Amino acid sequence: AQRVTQPEKLLSVFKGAPVELKCNYSYSGSPELFWYVQYSRQRLQLLLRHISRESIKGFTADLNKGETSFHLKKPFAQEEDSAMYYCALSGRRRGSTLGRLYFGRGTQLTVWP
Amino acid sequence: ETGVTQSPTHLIKTRGQQVTLRCSSQSGHNTVSWYQQALGQGPQFIFQYYREEENGRGNFPPRFSGLQFPNYSSELNVNALELDDSALYLCASSPVGASAGTQYFGPGTRLTVL
Numbered sequence: 001a002q003r004v005t006q007p008e009k010l011l012s013v014f015k016g017a018p019v020e021l022k023c024n025y026s027y028s029g030s031p032e033l034f035w036y037v038q039y040s041r042q043r044l045q046l047l048l049r050h051i052s053r054e055s056i057k058g059f060t061a062d063l064n065k066g067e068t069s070f071h072l073k074k075p076f077a078q079e080e081d082s083a084m085y086y087c088a089l090s091g092r093r094r095g096s097t098l099g100r101l102y103f104g105r106g107t108q109l110t111v112w113p
Numbered sequence: 114e115t116g117v118t119q120s121p122t123h124l125i126k127t128r129g130q131q132v133t134l135r136c137s138s139q140s141g142h143n144t145v146s147w148y149q150q151a152l153g154q155g156p157q158f159i160f161q162y163y164r165e166e167e168n169g170r171g172n173f174p175p176r177f178s179g180l181q182f183p184n185y186s187s188e189l190n191v192n193a194l195e196l197d198d199s200a201l202y203l204c205a206s207s208p209v210g211a212s213a214g215t216q217y218f219g220p221g222t223r224l225t226v227l
Binding site: 004032034043044045046049051086088089090099100101102103104105106 | 117144146148153154155156157158161163168169171203205207212214215216217218219220221
């Protein structure tokens with residue numbers, strides 16, 4: 001069965017400090033991993049995908065298949081990064097979990113000035 | 114591009130009633146998914162529609178049903194409402210050719226069942 005675990009419900013850091021939001025997953029196959037973000041009073045939106053290997057708003061995430069993790073990192077947090085972050089996975093094989101997003105419970109990040 | 118829209122914004126129903134929630138996808142998006150988000154939890158997959166046919170279903174009972182229309186708008190219907198159905202219901206659409214997990218979310222409909 002597929003599962004996404006975000007162990008921290010709340011995470012607080014000061015502006016300029018590094019931040020790491022943890023995500024571990026279990027999935028029998030080759031998943032696609034995502035980070036979605038929800039800023040205050042805004043809708044849920046895609047932040048980044050592991051396949052893209054991109055950096056968005058200074059955030060990066062590397063898929064570690066050995067540790068089944070997909071932690072989100074940023075070297076210098078900004079106040080505008082304060083938001084709820086959700087890790088999610090989707091299957092790649094048509095007919096199974098393709099197109100379904102399985103979300104973790106989310107981590108509320110607060111960046112203090 | 115107007116984005117994914119949902120209506121109504123809020124809804125209050127009583128136990129046993131039926132409810133219909135509506136979603137309008139972005140232009141060029143042919144896949145729509147519905148999620149239930151209980152308080153303090155991440156969204157949970159209900160089902161997905163592709164070209165007007167159900168294309169996968171999560172662990173939800175048959176009283177949760179849906180429709181997708183030729184213009185890619187969609188409905189979520191819930192019969193015999195229960196108190197536990199109180200949640201935020203999210204609609205998300207995916208553009209043609211995109212990764213299936215790349216989804217654009219609407220603002221949600223907050224359903225309260227009394």
